[in-house]
Amino acid sequence: MFDSLQIEIIKEVINIGVGKSAEVLNTMIQSHILLEVPEVKIIKYGEYNDFIDYFEDDNYAVITLPFNGDLNGFSKLIMSSDHAAKLVDAFIGKSGVNMDMDSLRIDILSEIGNVIINAVMGTLSNMLNLHLDYIVPSYEQGARDIIIPEEMIKNESAILFAKTQFKIEEFEAQGNFAVFFRVKSFNSLVEKIQIYFDKNFS
Amino acid sequence: MPLLIDKNLYYTLDFLPEGYFIIDNDYKVIYWNKSLELLTGVEKEKILNTKLEDTFQNFGKEIYKKRIDPIFKGGPPVVFSAKLHKNLFSQGKKQSEFYYQVTISSLRITEEKHNALFSVENKSEVYSQINELINLREEALNEIDEKEKIHTKLIGQHTEIQNAFSILTEKNLQIEKQKQQLLELNATKDKFFSILAHDLINPFSALMGYSSLLVEKFETYTSGDIKQMIEIMNFTINQTYDLLQNLLQWSQAQSGKIENKPVKVDLNEIAVNNIKLLKNNILEKNIEIENSIPENIVVYVDYNMINTVFRNLISNAIKFTQKGGSINIVHEQQTGDSELKDKFVIISVNDTGVGISKENIEKLFRIEESITTIGTNNERGTGLGLMLCKEFVEITGGKIWVESEVGKGSKFFIKIPLCTD
Numbered sequence: 001m002f003d004s005l006q007i008e009i010i011k012e013v014i015n016i017g018v019g020k021s022a023e024v025l026n027t028m029i030q031s032h033i034l035l036e037v038p039e040v041k042i043i044k045y046g047e048y049n050d051f052i053d054y055f056e057d058d059n060y061a062v063i064t065l066p067f068n069g070d071l072n073g074f075s076k077l078i079m080s081s082d083h084a085a086k087l088v089d090a091f092i093g094k095s096g097v098n099m100d101m102d103s104l105r106i107d108i109l110s111e112i113g114n115v116i117i118n119a120v121m122g123t124l125s126n127m128l129n130l131h132l133d134y135i136v137p138s139y140e141q142g143a144r145d146i147i148i149p150e151e152m153i154k155n156e157s158a159i160l161f162a163k164t165q166f167k168i169e170e171f172e173a174q175g176n177f178a179v180f181f182r183v184k185s186f187n188s189l190v191e192k193i194q195i196y197f198d199k200n201f202s
Numbered sequence: 203m204p205l206l207i208d209k210n211l212y213y214t215l216d217f218l219p220e221g222y223f224i225i226d227n228d229y230k231v232i233y234w235n236k237s238l239e240l241l242t243g244v245e246k247e248k249i250l251n252t253k254l255e256d257t258f259q260n261f262g263k264e265i266y267k268k269r270i271d272p273i274f275k276g277g278p279p280v281v282f283s284a285k286l287h288k289n290l291f292s293q294g295k296k297q298s299e300f301y302y303q304v305t306i307s308s309l310r311i312t313e314e315k316h317n318a319l320f321s322v323e324n325k326s327e328v329y330s331q332i333n334e335l336i337n338l339r340e341e342a343l344n345e346i347d348e349k350e351k352i353h354t355k356l357i358g359q360h361t362e363i364q365n366a367f368s369i370l371t372e373k374n375l376q377i378e379k380q381k382q383q384l385l386e387l388n389a390t391k392d393k394f395f396s397i398l399a400h401d402l403i404n405p406f407s408a409l410m411g412y413s414s415l416l417v418e419k420f421e422t423y424t425s426g427d428i429k430q431m432i433e434i435m436n437f438t439i440n441q442t443y444d445l446l447q448n449l450l451q452w453s454q455a456q457s458g459k460i461e462n463k464p465v466k467v468d469l470n471e472i473a474v475n476n477i478k479l480l481k482n483n484i485l486e487k488n489i490e491i492e493n494s495i496p497e498n499i500v501v502y503v504d505y506n507m508i509n510t511v512f513r514n515l516i517s518n519a520i521k522f523t524q525k526g527g528s529i530n531i532v533h534e535q536q537t538g539d540s541e542l543k544d545k546f547v548i549i550s551v552n553d554t555g556v557g558i559s560k561e562n563i564e565k566l567f568r569i570e571e572s573i574t575t576i577g578t579n580n581e582r583g584t585g586l587g588l589m590l591c592k593e594f595v596e597i598t599g600g601k602i603w604v605e606s607e608v609g610k611g612s613k614f615f616i617k618i619p620l621c622t623d
Contacts, residue, residue: 027265028286065278092285103328107283107303114281115269122277134278136305136321 017120034167043159063113069132071185077113079175087173128192221322227274301329490528502621507594514587521577523555557608
């Protein structure tokens with residue numbers, strides 16, 4: 001599907017995107033936030049079960065940004081509920097706020113997720129010259145089966161999976177970034193990457 | 203696919219409960235719906251065709267522009283949460299009392315041009331509930347804090363009371379100890395006066411009586427009478443001398459003047475010497491005395507002290523044994539802790555005398571309760587001897603005790619340190 005060079009290009013794009021989101025997040029909180037992309041993987045339809053096994057916690061908070069246009073799919077920021085709570089703590093402080101207040105947590109996590117996803121998707125579309133239309137992001141929480149959208153399974157799609165690490169001084173939150181593409185989109189993505197490569201490296 | 207923006211859309215947005223407004227890429231407001239007039243208090247006529255930051259200054263800030271600007275290039279929707287951006291819609295210095303959740307989406311006007319559609323949801327009610335809960339929680343936490351402080355204070359006071367009580371108990375113990383010492387001192391004084399008043403006066407009365415008779419009526423007595431009187435006087439003088447010796451040593455011990463100078467002492471030798479010294483008394487009562495202490499049992503004690511102990515124990519045994527009875531001085535075999543066996547020796551003085559009642563055994567070595575018993579041959583005693591024995595044995599680091607049965611005899615034990623060199 002992708003050769004190693006193309007994977008490297010995707011890695012770089014994600015890296016730049018995540019870096020941009022870190023810049024934004026740093027202006028939003030007092031603590032210094034560090035985001036890393038240690039790993040980018042392409043997961044094929046047949047590997048979905050292995051992919052889902054990677055998520056071992058009971059509960060997850062998932063922020064989804066659906067997109068269409070040159071590519072069709074969903075971007076998702078996936079965090080275990082524990083890590084999501086830590087991340088929210090970093091933004092509003094620990095004192096006086098009960099993390100069980102879903103409404104508050106959803107609002108803040110939606111925004112944090114939005115910053116990260118926007119930076120990555122914005123970078124992806126800018127660098128690869130993709131025209132994407134977005135639908136308003138949504139927030140979900142529940143068991144790990146909410147991670148893969150049912151629609152994706154039906155359409156035998158692939159996942160571009162980036163494991164992202166947040167480090168916020170005393171708070172340590174960890175999250176995962178994943179982009180689900182429909183198979184058709186993959187071909188467009190490969191094409192766009194090839195154009196980007198030809199333009200910049202050959 | 204470009205979104206169609208026309209009057210129909212505006213008309214629809216006007217009737218939605220959420221606030222909606224649209225700005226172009228110069229941040230100029232081109233649409234403001236009716237709900238927003240209620241939400242922000244800003245009328246459509248006043249804000250249309252003006253820059254958004256002219257009314258809401260925060261939108262002119264770099265941190266917001268940086269996030270909103272990509273919208274004008276068709277970028278993904280931007281979310282501003284109510285909690286993190288409470289003052290986004292503040293006007294001038296007046297802070298917003300409302301919580302607005304804002305979502306900004308890109309509206310494609312032409313292939314290259316995009317406007318930004320703001321959706322503003324009033325979350326004030328939810329947040330006022332959240333804030334109320336937070337306040338309640340804080341109040342509860344403060345209350346818990348206050349209770350904990352009171353609890354800690356109470357624990358502190360409790361500890362102080364306990365400490366004061368411990369000090370008081372300690373003082374009571376000291377007072378009790380001092381009281382005991384005073385009782386002993388008083389008993390010592392009483393004992394001293396009692397000895398002076400009776401035990402010393404009586405023999406002198408006897409001596410004075412007999413000596414006066416001899417001086418005044420010597421010629422009227424037969425030589426047999428005179429011998430008998432001189433024998434009584436001799437007996438009395440010997441007893442009184444013993445008493446004086448004990449009294450002297452005892453008073454020295456009481457005033458702390460007696461010095462403990464440990465030396466090597468052969469116990470067999472001490473026993474033999476004291477038997478010799480008391481030979482007359484033994485012969486007079488026809489008592490059979492046996493010394494079973496083996497030779498070369500060497501202890502490390504003050505010579506005078508151990509000598510006084512042996513003298514008093516043997517003399518007491520003679521005093522309370524009937525004529526024809528027997529006394530045995532025994533080196534006791536020890537059982538148990540071998541280390542102790544190597545450090546101490548136990549000697550007992552056994553007699554077949556009158557014995558001591560259980561009641562009196564308890565009083566034997568206590569000055570405040572001391573008892574005096576007349577010997578089987580009317581020998582007088584002061585009870586001082588055994589107290590001296592106890593005092594001296596304890597100075598050596600040893601111990602004295604007694605086993606006895608009325609009518610069968612007594613066994614006085616002393617445990618004293620062996621010479622380990």
